[in-house]
Amino acid sequence: MEQNNMNDFLDAYHNVMEWAALVFAVIALLIFLYHKIKVATIADLKARFDYVTENEIKTYKLVFYSLAVTVFSLINLYARSIQFDEIWFGVRAFIGFCVATLFGYVFNLILKFYYPSKLDIKLKRYRYTPRVNPKTGNKMRLLSEDEEDVHLDEGMQAEEEAFSVDYDVWYDEETGDVKIEKYPGHLTALQCNNCGFYTMKVIREEIVKQPTDTEEGELIKHYECNYCGSIRATQFHIASNEVIDHRDPHMLRFADQRLINSIRVEIIANDGHKKNYTFQNVEQAAKFLEEFDYEKVID
Numbered sequence: 165m166e167q168n169n170m171n172d173f174l175d176a177y178h179n180v181m182e183w184a185a186l187v188f189a190v191i192a193l194l195i196f197l198y199h200k201i202k203v204a205t206i207a208d209l210k211a212r213f214d215y216v217t218e219n220e221i222k223t224y225k226l227v228f229y230s231l232a233v234t235v236f237s238l239i240n241l242y243a244r245s246i247q248f249d250e251i252w253f254g255v256r257a258f259i260g261f262c263v264a265t266l267f268g269y270v271f272n273l274i275l276k277f278y279y280p281s282k283l284d285i286k287l288k289r290y291r292y293t294p295r296v297n298p299k300t301g302n303k304m305r306l307l308s309e310d311e312e313d314v315h316l317d318e319g320m321q322a323e324e325e326a327f328s329v330d331y332d333v334w335y336d337e338e339t340g341d342v343k344i345e346k347y348p349g350h351l352t353a354l355q356c357n358n359c360g361f362y363t364m365k366v367i368r369e370e371i372v373k374q375p376t377d378t379e380e381g382e383l384i385k386h387y388e389c390n391y392c393g394s395i396r397a398t399q400f401h402i403a404s405n406e407v408i409d410h411r412d413p414h415m416l417r418f419a420d421q422r423l424i425n426s427i428r429v430e431i432i433a434n435d436g437h438k439k440n441y442t443f444q445n446v447e448q449a450a451k452f453l454e455e456f457d458y459e460k461v462i463d
């Protein structure tokens with residue numbers, strides 16, 4: 165009689181395990197499909213970048229945790245036809261628990277340390293795929309660091325200067341329309357020289373030398389690897405406060421010279437005297453500044 169009761173219990177237990185294996189496999193599949201469809205339907209690549217950055221690893225974790233439950237259930241269905249035996253039942257449940265935990269743990273590690281480098285490639289593709297101007301349908305061009313400053317306000321430039329964010333400026337050559345996108349500078353991890361994972365992040369930045377009007381400053385970024393704990397420090401130059409380096413005509417680059425009608429240079433002397441000069445193009449202005457000598461033009 166007792167043995168019969170236990171066999172009924174075992175039947176019910178196996179039924180639950182069958183359902184759990186199926187239901188959690190379906191849940192995993194649904195979560196995965198929902199994510200894929202959601203990502204595919206976000207047309208704006210910047211919005212897609214943000215969504216994937218925020219959600220992809222979290223979502224995949226849920227998928228693998230659900231699959232871990234499926235794994236546990238499947239192991240608990242192993243050799244289901246035999247008679248109930250406490251030790252057999254207990255050992256099987258314990259092994260199921262261990263294997264499922266290991267499964268969840270291994271995929272958690274993969275998502276934490278290996279997957280970010282794969283994700284990085286995908287995110288770069290979203291970030292650097294040429295944007296399309298919604299008004300004209302024209303393909304836009306990503307401006308270089310030198311070119312983009314014209315389009316960024318002072319706050320944005322200061323933010324970039326402090327390395328906490330990156331602004332991408334997309335430019336429509338035909339209409340001059342601009343699309344500005346903001347990306348986190350710190351959050352993107354670099355590859356660690358020691359372990360090779362993409363887990364190197366900036367933990368601290370210090371300015372060791374403030375830039376002056378004429379001299380470059382120095383900034384040291386301290387990195388630490390989340391995986392192996394190795395530490396790196398790298399030195400960066402901070403551009404001098406001088407807006408345009410007039411000694412070097414190549415520095416006088418503008419977003420698109422065709423859009424420039426004329427250039428006006430105002431020179432202000434220490435005594436408050438001002439002089440204005442107008443030029444037709446950047447080269448003329450650069451040449452003028454190169455040869456400029458205040459003593460010679462003073463009244």
Ligand SMILES: [Zn+2]
Pocket residue numbers: 356357358359360361363389390391392393394
């Ligand atoms: Zn490392």
